[in-house]
Amino acid sequence: MKKILGTAAAFMMLLTAGCSSQSSSGGNTSENGEWTPSQPIEITAPAGPGGGWDTTARMASQVFEQEKIIDKRLPVVNKAGGGGAIGWAYVAGKEGSPHHMFVGSPPLVLVPLNGQSEYGYDDFTPIANVIADYGAFVVKADAKWDNLNDLFEDMKKDPASVSVIGTSSPGSMDHMQFVKIAKAAGVDVTKIKYISDPDAGGLTAVLNGSVDVYTTGVAETIEQVRAGKIKVLGITSEERLEGEVLSDFPTAKEQGIDETFINWRGFFGPPNMDPAAVEYYEQKFKELNDSPAWDEIRKKYGWGELYMDSEEYSEFLKIEAEDMETLLEELGLARN
Amino acid sequence: MDAFQGLMSGFQVAFSLQGILFVFIGVFVGTFIGMMPGLGPISAIAIMIPITYSMDPTVALVMMAGVYYGAIFGGSSSSILLNAPGVAGTVATAFDGYPMAQQGKAGKALAIAAIASFTGGTVSVILLMLFTPMLSAVAVSFGPAEYFALMFMGLTAISSLSEGSTIKAFISATLGFIVVTIGIDSQTGTSRFTFGNPNLLEGIDFLVIALGLFALAEVCTLVLNRKDDTMSNNKELGSLRISKQDMKEMRGPMTRQSLLGFIIGVLPGAGATIASFIAYITEKKMAKNPEEFGKGSIKGLAAPETANNAATGGAFVPLLSLGIPGSGTTAVLLGAFLVLGVQPGPLLIQDRPEVFWGIIASMYVGNIFLLILNLPLIPYIAKVLRIPRPMLISLVIIFSLIGVYAISFNTFDLYLLVAFGIIGFLMRMVSFPAAPFILAFILGGMMEQALRQTLTISNGSLSIFLDKPIALTLIGVSLLTILVPLFTSKRKLTEASPEKQKNIS
Structure with a gap:
């Protein structure tokens, strides 16, 4: 047993050693100004293992290494806590380093607006967006509503007559995607009865009739729809999605509600990352995005494709943040 | 008979050379990480996902399932030997397991734990095999109101976890309730009692409290009593043999708790900790x-x-038959299914019968492996107790620190761990029991959330509990368990000894 304990301790030390790779700015800049990394590139997943951020980080690292797109190692570290705030603070501390990046998505805009993170999207250097997911609004198969307009008609008459459940807390993604669409349909969004279930009990609550509407990601609904247990009233994408079952889901837009919500996911560098390094990574993410290996991973996880380079990404985020701030202020959830 | 054929094909997978090998690897890894305080099945499974990428999905899932139930199996060892629960599900194991080990019956305690684990595991596989399609309805029958009632029932345990003063038990539980409110409130998104510290936003991890209040507090006591030789017999492993009398005593709890534990496990969110x-x-x-x-x-x-x-x-019922993860570990396991191209849910049994039945069949094999892996190892595992005390104390401290650091790789959690170690030690000095604290901490968070969800749904009306038969029954039972002893003890009070009176007050 002693031996086992010993090996375990050694193993743990290795693990922790691997996590504290040194940080410094640098890299090699050639005469014509092209930058290349000089040491391993650390990707931070601002959450624990197993979630969306972690999976994106690990899969990107894997494809970069295996397809030899980048000839340096790309270790992934998990900095969980504060809904991302801990990880963001960690990367913010690596100011100027071209060998650090992290995975970001709408919480990077929403959490700071809720007053729960010192750092927000505008503190970091957007590198590239790679993935888009969309929201879906789900009811039980025998519910009285057949489309979003039926539902929103009832909610316009009495917003409190309908209960909505999602995994994230109010003011975060599941809530905001529903609010954004409902507002466009003319519902008084300040009166929406939103319930949060961080233990992912939303689907259960809809199946047993405790709650009326479940707001979630598109991929999470497919299997239950196939089994005939639930129906999807609408999704938040611009156009219908491709794929078996998926292509049956009507968008909010085609139901006359002119609004969308994108659950974007991309990579960010620390504040003031060297523009030459950003350019280098942009190029590499483009290669990643176009590689068959990444396409396979996208299909496996049901992720949509959405590539944006650093400049497009910055523009997109700005508009996104303004939209969200307006909505949060209306809901009385903005704290800045 | 379809199910029978399915099971046979499942056994074919489980008994193939590859199947047996990977079930073994799974349960072996599981036992090992279960024994290490702090290393949980969540990170082990998450690390395995990329490794299993190109494997046959059934074999890969069989292995990861093995890690999951193997960890719960193995978690009892550190609870019993060191009072340091390896996983949340084995905190209650320490209540009687650790005292037994201190009485020089460590071998017996480990053997009892192994046999009880084996029984619980095997009975649950049989139930899983027979009733999964039917039970998927049970798994979704619990809404927020029912969960609140279930947690409420769990709370009635506080008085029975008290050693002596009931008042002290309630004070300890109140502290647990206070601590669990730290962090972002899920229903409003407000941060509570974080004092602007982002490290507290997600609340305090259960393991920090368990290892602090139990393991570190124990270490402090050991250091304080280092010259006390009366406990030297606790180094003895004792006989492994379980007498017929012991067996008879175990039979009742094992039969009842196999069933009850299984049903609680079926409910998403309740899980092994609450079941125990x-x-x-x-x-x-x-x-x-x-x-x-x-x-x-x-x-x-x-x-x-x-x-x-x-x-x-x-917990495999909602996971396999509904695609609903009931706990953090099953959520990661669900992710593993998806990566391997298997979608758990109502259609799994038709679409991928070999996966469904393969996992179930492998659990029979896995439980037998766990038993034959654990029983002969007991003398070696229990040698931990022979380690000289100064070494042992250092080891417990090191493992608690590593375990907590491994949760989030955040040094802040280490300070918290030390703080809870000190709190736990002070509580011991003035004989406040730690168990009600941890129980309130586990139940409190879910209970508050369930109550507020319920009241949001009902627009604030409490009458919603009257409309829900399951919730009403559970609350009724809890009230009875509180009230009946009050009345019976009042009657006894007239003839009771003064010592007893103290207990009641």
């Missing part, structure tokens, strides 16, 4: 000599150990 606590209190309530509980009772050890393993089996 409810098992502990129901057995204490039913026991002829409840005063033995907490002092090394065989029943008090067998009950939670059976229940946590049975609950682990039960």
Whole structure:
């Protein structure tokens, strides 16, 4: 047993050693100004293992290494806590380093607006967006509503007559995607009865009739729809999605509600990352995005494709943040 | 018979050379990480996902499932030997397991835990095999109101977890309730009691509290009593043999808690931890000599150990038949399914019968492996106790620190761990029991959330509990368990000794 304990301790030390790779700015800049990394590139997943951020980080690292797109190692570290705030603070501390990046998505805009993170999207250097997911609004198969307009008609008459459940807390993604669409349909969004279930009990609550509407990601609904247990009233994408079952889901837009919500996911560098390094990574993410290996991973996880380079990404985020701030202020959830 | 054919094909997978090998690897890894305080099945499975990328999905899932139930199986060792629960599900195991080990019966305690785990695991696999399609309806029958009632019932355990003063038990539980409110409130998104510290936003991890209040507090006591030689016999492993009398005592709890644990496991969100606590209190309530509980009772050890393993089996019902993860570990496991191209849900049994039945069949094999892996290892595992005390104390401290650091790789958690170690030690000095604290911490968070969800749905009206038969029954039962002893003890009071009066007040 002693031996086992010993090996375990050694193993743990290795693990922790691997996590504290040194940080410094640098890299090699050639005469014509092209930058290349000089040491391993650390990707931070601002959450624990197993979630969306972690999976994106690990899969990107894997494809970069295996397809030899980048000839340096790309270790992934998990900095969980504060809904991302801990990880963001960690990367913010690596100011100027071209060998650090992290995975970001709408919480990077929403959490700071809720007053729960010192750092927000505008503190970091957007590198590239790679993935888009969309929201879906789900009811039980025998519910009285057949489309979003039926539902929103009832909610316009009495917003409190309908209960909505999602995994994230109010003011975060599941809530905001529903609010954004409902507002466009003319519902008084300040009166929406939103319930949060961080233990992912939303689907259960809809199946047993405790709650009326479940707001979630598109991929999470497919299997239950196939089994005939639930129906999807609408999704938040611009156009219908491709794929078996998926292509049956009507968008909010085609139901006359002119609004969308994108659950974007991309990579960010620390504040003031060297523009030459950003350019280098942009190029590499483009290669990643176009590689068959990444396409396979996208299909496996049901992720949509959405590539944006650093400049497009910055523009997109700005508009996104303004939209969200307006909505949060209306809901009385903005704290800045 | 379709199910029979399915099971046969499942056994074919489980008994193939590859199947047996990977079940073995799974349960071996699981036992090992279960034994290490802090290393949990969540990170082990998450690390395995990329490795299994190109494997046959059934074989890969069989292995990862093995890690999951193997960890609960193995978690009992550190609870019993060091009072340091390896996983959340084995906190209740320490209540009677550790005292037993201190009495020089470590071998017996480990053997009882292994047999109880095996029984709970095997019974739950049988139930899983027979009833999964039917039970998927049970799994979704619990809404927020029902969860609140279930947690409420769990809370009635506080009085039975008290060693002596009930008042002290309630004060300790209140502290647990206070601590669990730290962090972002899920219903409003407001941060509570974080004092602007982002490290507290997600609340305090359960393991920080468990290792602080139990393991570190124990270490402090050991250091304080280092010259005290009366406890030297605790180095003895003792006989592994379980007498017929012991077996007879275990039979009741094992039968009942296999069933109860399984059903609680089926409910998403309840899980092994709550199952083990409810098992502990129901057995204490039913026991002829409840005063033995907490002092090394065989029943008090067998009950939670059976229940946590049975609950682990039960957790596969919502996962396989609905695609609903009931816990953090099953959520990661669900992710593993998806990566391997298998979608758990109502159609799994038709679409991929070999996966469905393969996992179930492998769990029979896995449980047998766990038993034959664990029983012969007991003398070696128990040698931990022979380690000289100064070494042992250092080891417990090191492992607690590593375990907590491994949760989030955040040094802040280490300070918290030390703080809770000190709190736990002070609580011991003035004989405040730590168990009600941890129980309130586990139940409190879910209970508050369930209550507020319920009241949001009902627009603030409490009458919603009257409309829900399951919730009403559970609350009724809880009230009875609180009130009945009050009345009976009042009657006894007239003839009771002064010592007893103290207990009641």
